[in-house]
Amino acid sequence: MTSDPKIMSGQACIRVMRVPVSLALNLVANGQTPEAIIEDYPYLEPEDIQRSLQYAGQRFPHPG
Structure with a gap:
């Protein structure tokens, strides 16, 4: 994960891309599988989802 105040308002991003970690988390939380996410965002890798x-x-x- 990377974070730069000049990129995406400092949000944590996947690698050095302008893809916020929150996007991957939101997709997973809403039932998307890593495979479906990668199909929609082919520049992501399975490890990106796992690291998010x-x-x-x-x-x-x-x-607890």
């Missing part, structure tokens, strides 16, 4: 989920898990850990 890992990022969210680290950023917002389970309170």
Whole structure:
């Protein structure tokens, strides 16, 4: 994940692309499979989706 205040208002992005992590997370949360996401966004790789989920898990850990 990358973050640059000059790119996408500093949102965490996938690699150095202008694709916010929140996009991948929102798609997964709404039932999209990684395969479907990659079909719609062919410049993404399966690892990008996995890393987005890992990022969210680290950023917002389970309170228990």
